[in-house]
Amino acid sequence: MTDNNALIDEIRAILRNRSRKAYVRSFGCQLNVSDGEKIKGLLKKMGYEYTENENETDLIFHNTCSVRENAEDRVFGIVGSMKHLKELNPKLVIGISGCMTAQAHIPDKIRKSYPQVDFVLGTSAIHSLPELLLNALRGQKFSADTEEYAGFSEGVEQVRESSFKASVPIMFGCNNFCTYCIVPYVRGRERSRRAEDIIREVRELAEQGYKEIMLLGQNVNSYGKDLEGGIDFPQLLRRLNEIDGDFVIRFMSSHPKDASRELLDAIFECKRVAKHLHLPVQSGSNEILKKMNRRYTAEEYLEIVDYLRRRDPDFSLTTDIIVGFPNESDEDFEATLELIKRVKFDNIYSFIYSKRTGTRAAEMEDTISDETKSLRMRRLLETQREISTEHYKRFMGRKMRVLAEGESKRSKGFLTGKSNEFIIAEFSGDSSLIGSFVDIEVTETKNWAVIGKIIEK
Ligand code: 5AD
Ligand code: SF4
Numbered sequence: 116m117t118d119n120n121a122l123i124d125e126i127r128a129i130l131r132n133r134s135r136k137a138y139v140r141s142f143g144c145q146l147n148v149s150d151g152e153k154i155k156g157l158l159k160k161m162g163y164e165y166t167e168n169e170n171e172t173d174l175i176f177h178n179t180c181s182v183r184e185n186a187e188d189r190v191f192g193i194v195g196s197m198k199h200l201k202e203l204n205p206k207l208v209i210g211i212s213g214c215m216t217a218q219a220h221i222p223d224k225i226r227k228s229y230p231q232v233d234f235v236l237g238t239s240a241i242h243s244l245p246e247l248l249l250n251a252l253r254g255q256k257f258s259a260d261t262e263e264y265a266g267f268s269e270g271v272e273q274v275r276e277s278s279f280k281a282s283v284p285i286m287f288g289c290n291n292f293c294t295y296c297i298v299p300y301v302r303g304r305e306r307s308r309r310a311e312d313i314i315r316e317v318r319e320l321a322e323q324g325y326k327e328i329m330l331l332g333q334n335v336n337s338y339g340k341d342l343e344g345g346i347d348f349p350q351l352l353r354r355l356n357e358i359d360g361d362f363v364i365r366f367m368s369s370h371p372k373d374a375s376r377e378l379l380d381a382i383f384e385c386k387r388v389a390k391h392l393h394l395p396v397q398s399g400s401n402e403i404l405k406k407m408n409r410r411y412t413a414e415e416y417l418e419i420v421d422y423l424r425r426r427d428p429d430f431s432l433t434t435d436i437i438v439g440f441p442n443e444s445d446e447d448f449e450a451t452l453e454l455i456k457r458v459k460f461d462n463i464y465s466f467i468y469s470k471r472t473g474t475r476a477a478e479m480e481d482t483i484s485d486e487t488k489s490l491r492m493r494r495l496l497e498t499q500r501e502i503s504t505e506h507y508k509r510f511m512g513r514k515m516r517v518l519a520e521g522e523s524k525r526s527k528g529f530l531t532g533k534s535n536e537f538i539i540a541e542f543s544g545d546s547s548l549i550g551s552f553v554d555i556e557v558t559e560t561k562n563w564a565v566i567g568k569i570i571e572k
């Protein structure tokens with residue numbers, strides 16, 4: 116690794132009398148958005164200003180995702196269409212980062228087919244950004260760093276997207292190798308950040324007035340397992356819960372096989388931790404769960420749900436579901452419908468299975484037609500709509516604490532936000548409330564949100 120400060124000074128010198136607007140776009144999960152915030156932080160240090168308009172920029176950064184094929188196709192489409200921007204402005208620098216770049220064939224494909232791209236930056240190579248950018252500013256045709264480093268960009272200042280919601284990665288990578296998933300190949304093995312660094316970052320965010328802190332990791336439940344003498348995730352939650360301030364702690368994602376009693380108890384016992392759990396189930400069929408290498412059964416998943424609901428009958432759960440895993444039978448799919456009816460999720464994030472080269476599922480035989488997969492997806496969504504319609508009624512007439520996040524796009528004069536239970540809430544209120552907590556009384560429930568009015572204090 117080279118001395119970044121010297122490189123950054125050199126870049127500042129080159130840019131001194133130039134226009135230096137940068138556009139950074141992140142695709143995919145929140146971990147990627149968080150990486151994008153670090154990239155913006157580094158660019159700011161180099162003297163770049165940030166713009167939302169990619170037509171008037173000097174640097175374009177696409178921070179990519181590869182979890183499903185359509186995300187990749189989109190990026191290639193966008194990069195292809197940037198050729199003309201480069202023709203209009205030959206000084207324009209174009210960089211690609213994120214999970215797509217970590218697949219062995221991608222950097223080569225970009226170099227050969229998309230000569231407008233100046234450099235490719237791997238998922239754990241953010242610290243190499245000054246070096247690659249300097250290469251591009253000096254006119255080098257193409258450079259790339261996609262190596263996997265053990266360390267991570269501790270101490271890189273972030274330019275955060277929001278002034279009241281912050282995400283804090285607590286670990287990177289994944290060891291689980293679910294057979295459909297590319298993440299362990301593109302993000303490498305699990306590496307946890309030191310608890311002291313996380314606690315310090317959360318304390319600073321709380322002092323700055325952040326209201327929602329989202330702890331991120333591919334599987335936060337295995338936080339700390341790779342650290343000698345470190346603390347585990349429930350202990351981390353308890354430590355963060357002690358920090359002064361007015362904020363809510365969320366976390367994502369949890370693997371059901373690692374959702375211990377200690378974790379579930381910590382959710383109830385820590386007043387700052389939101390009373391909601393995102394627990395991806397993926398399928399309700401034990402056969403499919405086995406083929407997915409998820410290492411739990413539907414019954415074991417339901418035991419977790421039952422424990423939560425014994426402690427709080429209204430406890431809010433959301434999940435991820437994959438439809439159309441190779442050779443998923445009608446019975447397998449029906450088992451998924453049964454499971455979602457039994458659990459009564461408040462929301463599901465559902466995906467049609469996408470074959471990812473290099474994963475074990477990509478080798479599995481699949482005779483299910485695309486039409487059947489789409490039909491199943493539609494049935495899943497319809498079923499969930501019915502569940503949400505019924506299940507949201509439990510909030511009717513209730514008081515809810517909501518973080519006001521912005522103006523509603525659906526109803527004029529209304530604000531939108533998320534309740535502690537991660538339910539979308541819409542209510543009439545002044546835009547000066549955005550970024551603060553309000554108490555509402557629920558006056559109506561829909562299948563996607565609750566509608567309410569602010570309770571005056
Ligand atoms: N196809 C479809 N969905 C996928 N996911 C991960 N990999 C794939 C794939 N190959 C979904 C899972 C995961 C979520 C983040 O993305 O449901 O929980
Ligand atoms: Fe992918 Fe499974 Fe790891 Fe989640 S736990 S990132 S689905 S391999």
